[in-house]
Amino acid sequence: MAAESVGQGLQQVALSTAFDVHFPALEVVLPLVAAPLCFLFRSRAFARILSAAVAWLTFGVALVLLQKVLAEGTVRYPLGGWAAPYGIEYRVTVAGAWVILVVSLVAALTLLFDSRGSASRLAPERRYLYYSAFLLCLAGLLGMAITGDLFNIFVFLEISSLSSYALIALGRDRRALMASYSYLIMGTIGGGFFMIGVGLLYQMTGTLNVEDMAQRLPAVLDTRTVLVGFAFLLVGLSIKLAVFPLHQWLPNAYTFAPPRVSAFLAGTATKVSYYVMAEVVFVLFGAHFVFTEIGLGAVLMPLSVAAMFVGSLAAIYQADLRRLLAYSSIGQLGYMTLGLSLANVEGLTSGLVHVFNHGVTKSGLFLVVACVGYRTGRTTVRSMAGLGTRMPATSLAFVIGGMSLIGVPGTAGFVSKWELIRGALAAERLWLAAVVLVSSLLAVVYVWRVVEMIYFGRPEGLESLGRDGEPVREAPFSMLLPTLILVAATVVFGLWSDPTLSVARSAAVELLGGAGG
Template structure:
């Protein structure tokens, strides 16, 4: 692997438009956010935002195409070479995550602010869009950058804008949810900052590759061990790893469903990417697994998350809350993949990252449609919706089946990869637990299916299908969960290549 790596230094050659793509990936939404202020008019801003997010999608797909063969793109800002300047570093792993983020962003933003509009004063919609674009900027920036301090800054950009978006929720509880998330998120980010500081102290660099190389010499010092602890706890807070998940159910269920769709599909995914980048890339598998044994801690926590999340989801009475708790369980699957400490495990985690983004995004979009028509997502208002909103509810079934892991859906692919990875590790009991927890997923999804299809509506007033503007994004995501269940070659191959590259580590990748 190592010898095959070709590193593409944009700065040393004549720069073409194509070479600027890594920078544009982040700069486009970043510049778009203030431009929203200038455009003002709701229809114009919404079109502008969608255009920008689709441009981001196009860029990320191009980047993925360029890095698919194991190539690494380096973009040096202002052509300042590594020790001095900040560089963006695109390899197959983060271009894969970039695609996930920009894909979900493009699809979800196309639906507009949805119910969030009702808590925005008329004529101020542009603020929603600029917050959304800023959030997108932050998430893309965290993923693409090759500088650890940059990670912190972008993480805070995305977090601050996501607090705003969550606070737009319809009930006043949304404010409290956003506040709690703000406190937890800030503490988590500061933990990460402390970890980065300690790493900087030991290596004297902020560049990821340089740091990874120099860390090898000092990996057994106490400072680095403390740094590992701070970094992992900090990222885990953002990732909502059990038991640091307390903020997530409230934040995702009180936020406007459109926002939940975007955040659930992207924010935790980026955090998972960061976890992989720091543990495998910077510290290296040898330090993380062999020396410290993170896997021994992470595995029971992941399993607990799988069960606690799923069981809690069964007892919720609000659709969005069910989805939020289910997210905690699904994050458990991802971290379980990492805790298997094998390439197959990490690949399974990455496959699930992709698939879960699609299905959870789709399910929250369904919630947005329900919210739009019914004004609530309490399960009682969903009674008999199967007849009244058949298209929306069919999307719910498609994405719900994927969440359960029925063959032919994306969820089955993740589950297959994860259980196979567990069995290859001879973790037979873990494989059994994964199955057991997916039975729990059957319970909470089926409970909803019964309510939607096999019970009579409580109210008589006429309910129409959700507007087309929301239906199309919903079905795009739900359809993709089926598409990538039937033709999973793309996601599986990319995830496997990414896992391979991750295990080489940044230090091993050289250059």
């Protein structure tokens, strides 16, 4: 009997291990298959339940993959059994697993947010189209972080981009269509540039696998074709990442998209592009070539500093909360690219930990705005007047999220900025550390504008009434729950930063020791 039970246990372990092998593919297949199912069944309820289930499943798979990568190293999955570089390979690194964890977590929590706050132009009976597009976008973003093939990155980039254009266009405001069109134009240029770069590099190396190409590139690095290919890749990704001054598409896209879409994209889309840029820079070409021979840091560093100040200054003068948060994102992305431009462990760690910290913070803040919009019918700074007593939980959530944007100790934002300052000091750039501190003071200004209105502003006339003509009250629990979870994460991982910092540092070390140098 004992031998039989042991045998059954070993069989279960073997089956579990055999199934685990397919997790990289499962992470992409789940949302990719669920998206057309939502369309085929044409049921809003079915689509919502299926989407939420898929999002939480991808989060669970992402957790398993991250644990596996940290314990065993890079996980490889050759599609169709064809080993790289002859076949397409899914390659999950520490950095890739970290990014898919953030993407799936934000997706799961934004889908948990009550659909009554979606503010979509779709009729309720056609909302299944929204979930189809959402799942396609999720599949594209996850695929970009998992695939080890440059052309596949482009394919997944286009899947996520096309679906995000549709999602943004669903906003009730007529300007959502123009915002989507503007993003489409910029996104098409970015995707086109990326594809041209891939084509030029393929011409010189004869392979599309990232690691295999990294091994072949040193022999042709001094050719103009490779240099031009690198430039096209970098500019294309910079557009997708909204690197200053290629950020023009972002403010309108985040402002006029449906609230849940803004929350999802703000926490995921640019973060995945940041990861791909880090892969191209450190794994494909290598830090020595990019920063020593080409001198990318001399360009990216001042652009990052400019983004930090321009984004924060623009946020100060915004009357709409969504636009304020959008411009804030431009400044926060500047911190991430600044960390990358330092090309040291501390700097890159700050950028990668900010992928999580800013992702949960900004998604939570956009959901706060969605709660305010649902109850008041407005999303202006003025609409926050007196909400400290009428919507206390929502108001507190904004305060905590705002503190994280500033970088107040005890919040996740502080962890990112402290690591960035350490990176600047390690690179012997004391002035950069000072710049980070000064730019944080600008965040104090735009956050305080809203906080002052919440607790010291007085609603005038009809401002005290909500969209239904009744006195404004706290948001429904189904909206508050995901909002508070995201905001609470900024405190939990601000006070207990070891898990996020250790993973981000492992990812940074892995990237800096990439195949390209």
